[in-house]
Amino acid sequence: MRLKSTLENYIFVLPATFIFLIFYLIPFIWVFQLGMYEWDGILPTKVFVGLGNFKEILLQDRIWWQSMLQAGYITFIALTFQNAIAFLLAWACDREMRLKNFYRVIFFIPPVLSEVVVGLVWQWILDGHYGLLNGWLVKLGFPCLVKNWLSDPTTALTTVAIVHSWKGFGWGFLIFLAGLQTIPRELYEAARVDGANAWSCFKKVTIPLMIPVAVMVAMLTVLGTMQAFVLIIAMTGGGPAYHTQVPVLRILASMRGSSRFGYACAQGISFGVILVVISFIQYRFSKHSRQA
Amino acid sequence: MSVIATQLRRKKESAWQILRPLAIPAVFLFFIFSLAGCSSGKKAGPATVVTVWHWMTDREPAFQELAKKYEGLTGVRVDFELYAPSDAYSQKVRAAAQGVNLPDVFGILGEKRDFASFVKAGHILNLTPYMEEDEASWKKSFFAKALAVNEFNEGNSYSVKPGIYGVPIDIMTIEMLYNKDLFKQLGLNPNDPPRTFAEFLEIGRKIKAANLQGLVSGWGEVWMIDCLANNYAFNIMGKDKVLKTIKGEVPYTDPDWIQVLTLFKDMQEAGVFSSGLVTMINKNAEQLFANDKAVFAFNGSWCVNVYKGMNPRLSYAAMLPPKASDKYPMSIWGGAGSSFMINGRSKNKEAAVEFLKWLTARDQQVYLSEATMNLPANKECLNKIPEILDEFADDMELSTHPSTWGISESPQVIEALDKGIQSIIIGEKTPQQIAQEVAQVKARELAKQR
Numbered sequence: 001m002r003l004k005s006t007l008e009n010y011i012f013v014l015p016a017t018f019i020f021l022i023f024y025l026i027p028f029i030w031v032f033q034l035g036m037y038e039w040d041g042i043l044p045t046k047v048f049v050g051l052g053n054f055k056e057i058l059l060q061d062r063i064w065w066q067s068m069l070q071a072g073y074i075t076f077i078a079l080t081f082q083n084a085i086a087f088l089l090a091w092a093c094d095r096e097m098r099l100k101n102f103y104r105v106i107f108f109i110p111p112v113l114s115e116v117v118v119g120l121v122w123q124w125i126l127d128g129h130y131g132l133l134n135g136w137l138v139k140l141g142f143p144c145l146v147k148n149w150l151s152d153p154t155t156a157l158t159t160v161a162i163v164h165s166w167k168g169f170g171w172g173f174l175i176f177l178a179g180l181q182t183i184p185r186e187l188y189e190a191a192r193v194d195g196a197n198a199w200s201c202f203k204k205v206t207i208p209l210m211i212p213v214a215v216m217v218a219m220l221t222v223l224g225t226m227q228a229f230v231l232i233i234a235m236t237g238g239g240p241a242y243h244t245q246v247p248v249l250r251i252l253a254s255m256r257g258s259s260r261f262g263y264a265c266a267q268g269i270s271f272g273v274i275l276v277v278i279s280f281i282q283y284r285f286s287k288h289s290r291q292a
Numbered sequence: 293m294s295v296i297a298t299q300l301r302r303k304k305e306s307a308w309q310i311l312r313p314l315a316i317p318a319v320f321l322f323f324i325f326s327l328a329g330c331s332s333g334k335k336a337g338p339a340t341v342v343t344v345w346h347w348m349t350d351r352e353p354a355f356q357e358l359a360k361k362y363e364g365l366t367g368v369r370v371d372f373e374l375y376a377p378s379d380a381y382s383q384k385v386r387a388a389a390q391g392v393n394l395p396d397v398f399g400i401l402g403e404k405r406d407f408a409s410f411v412k413a414g415h416i417l418n419l420t421p422y423m424e425e426d427e428a429s430w431k432k433s434f435f436a437k438a439l440a441v442n443e444f445n446e447g448n449s450y451s452v453k454p455g456i457y458g459v460p461i462d463i464m465t466i467e468m469l470y471n472k473d474l475f476k477q478l479g480l481n482p483n484d485p486p487r488t489f490a491e492f493l494e495i496g497r498k499i500k501a502a503n504l505q506g507l508v509s510g511w512g513e514v515w516m517i518d519c520l521a522n523n524y525a526f527n528i529m530g531k532d533k534v535l536k537t538i539k540g541e542v543p544y545t546d547p548d549w550i551q552v553l554t555l556f557k558d559m560q561e562a563g564v565f566s567s568g569l570v571t572m573i574n575k576n577a578e579q580l581f582a583n584d585k586a587v588f589a590f591n592g593s594w595c596v597n598v599y600k601g602m603n604p605r606l607s608y609a610a611m612l613p614p615k616a617s618d619k620y621p622m623s624i625w626g627g628a629g630s631s632f633m634i635n636g637r638s639k640n641k642e643a644a645v646e647f648l649k650w651l652t653a654r655d656q657q658v659y660l661s662e663a664t665m666n667l668p669a670n671k672e673c674l675n676k677i678p679e680i681l682d683e684f685a686d687d688m689e690l691s692t693h694p695s696t697w698g699i700s701e702s703p704q705v706i707e708a709l710d711k712g713i714q715s716i717i718i719g720e721k722t723p724q725q726i727a728q729e730v731a732q733v734k735a736r737e738l739a740k741q742r
Contacts, residue, residue, distance in 0.1 A: 240714050
């Protein structure tokens with residue numbers, strides 16, 4: 001009877017296990033295995049290079065580390081600028097204000113738009129010759145600020161980072177808003193009875209209770225932004241030169257441009273390890289902040 | 293607690309009583325459907341169906357029309373399946389190659405190295421016997437340069453068995469184009485394009501003074517930079533020295549290579565280039581040129597159809613990139629634009645060969661050329677093509693293509709060179725610095741080969 005019950009349980013688990021094996025575990029093992037080969041993705045034969053690909057990434061691939069730093073810079077802008085805007089807007093929408101539902105919808109429009117479309121529209125807005133931004137700068141009397149925003153190495157990365165923040169702040173807004181709505185109103189009322197003004201309420205009630213939410217938003221922002229690439233392809237293609245290259249673009253370049261599938265897999269694994277380490281640090285920080 | 297546990301167990305048991313008759317068949321069906329999903333998906337149908345995969349969005353209606361005509365003539369159905377954009381197509385073909393389920397006919401996008409890998413993996417049929425039939429009549433119908441792109445010669449560096457492995461459908465050349473109306477606006481003769489590099493730079497200065505946009509091209513996609521850089525490398529140092537560089541016998545720090553790189557710096561300083569050129573995709577470049585917003589374009593002969601669609605009144609002409617040296621002739625990239633290959637494992641090999649023979653025959657090539665404004669691969673129909681295409685065809689003799697060199701430069705070196713030229717254009721690095729950087733990448737790649 002017990003054996004039968006166990007068997008029945010396994011039968012129920014089998015489809016999920018099957019899917020997990022086929023779509024998660026086997027591809028993961030295969031990618032790890034491919035990372036140790038030199039393979040062009042077409043020939044049936046692969047050349048075993050051991051940890052050679054990983055060594056090349058670590059010691060010789062300067063562009064890979066440059067792309068990592070650039071992704072870090074975009075992530076830094078997203079963590080600060082994007083999340084600050086998301087929080088402030090969520091805080092504003094959480095208060096009693098007119099048309100707050102309208103604003104909630106408006107702020108969530110950018111994230112649901114296609115990244116390619118957003119990239120192309122912003123490329124058009126930021127175009128050096130016929131772009132709306134430069135047109136407005138001239139009309140407003142600032143012709144000295146006119147630039148080729150996406151082709152100038154001094155502005156390309158920051159411009160891409162700001163557009164990415166514009167595209168992504170809606171997610172943070174939504175999560176922050178949900179977090180703000182879970183704070184019991186009684187806490188604010190009690191604080192006011194005790195003589196707290198709006199700033200004190202914000203500092204002593206809102207901010208401490210929102211820390212776990214902020215940590216979660218930060219984790220999602222880091223993971224999402226480090227892996228961003230569609231918007232960048234649409235806006236700059238990773239140029240000028242290597243100035244807007246990010247890790248996923250380098251992986252694509254290894255796979256499509258150089259036909260180095262093994263090396264691309266090794267890059268993917270290295271990148272995955274870095275993301276896991278970052279997530280782990282954030283998780284520890286989140287745990288610590290919750291305990292505090 | 294125990295009461296709750298008992299109730300839960302009872303509920304679980306009663307749910308199980310209901311679900312049990314369904315559970316085993318459900319799991320069984322899941323496996324059946326999973327296995328069915330993994331099957332080849334081939335359906336019973338007419339006697340012969342030739343499946344063709346391609347990426348050419350602009351040629352799809354013409355291909356469908358020809359397929360209909362072919363079925364009417366022979367009873368053989370040809371299914372053209374379009375997968376666009378080209379990046380997605382390329383991935384699909386590679387994935388199909390890995391899964392050994394390529395269609396009967398397909399095209400390969402990529403370098404000769406990739407083409408060679410497909411051949412060596414047995415995915416492509418050697419067409420030499422078919423080409424040589426009837427006193428090589430099929431082979432003779434093509435432009436030699438179009439066929440050369442699909443050919444592997446004796447002793448090729450890819451270790452591929454010599455032979456012809458692809459059928460050119462159309463051909464292309466990549467040249468400079470200039471806008472005749474903007475030439476007039478600059479006070480230049482619209483029928484006298486610049487022939488020397490000094491004249492070209494002089495026009496660049498005029499463009500800058502008139503606050504117009506100069507050359508536009510898809511240099512954000514980098515391979516077109518490589519194309520112009522190679523044109524000038526051939527002009528300055530000749531083919532042999534370029535090939536010696538690829539073999540590693542001449543360094544990229546050679547003065548001739550530095551001269552090639554310096555040309556880009558000179559063009560930038562003179563005002564030849566449009567602003568934003570280094571991140572421009574070719575579609576945007578085509579829009580700017582077609583709408584009279586740029587004086588020059590660097591584009592392939594496929595652009596004739598694109599410009600016609602964007603602005604039928606555009607007045608322009610093709611010209612060779614102005615010569616920077618008199619030592620060697622100016623070369624441009626040209627040869628097969630698009631080719632089809634036959635799956636070496638296909639059951640419909642013979643039918644596919646017959647279809648491609650028909651598709652590349654004179655009448656079908658004229659139809660394709662008229663419908664898509666591309667240069668035909670069949671040289672017998674050149675007298676039937678539009679005037680602007682004729683200008684591109686005239687320079688076919690000067691064309692060369694990396695696929696015909698018998699040796700390929702490493703993609704990492706190409707990337708370093710192309711990105712380096714972008715750095716020169718944006719004024720970030722000097723030609724000497726880029727030459728050093730490219731030489732370092734080349735040394736690393738050569739060390740790997742050893």
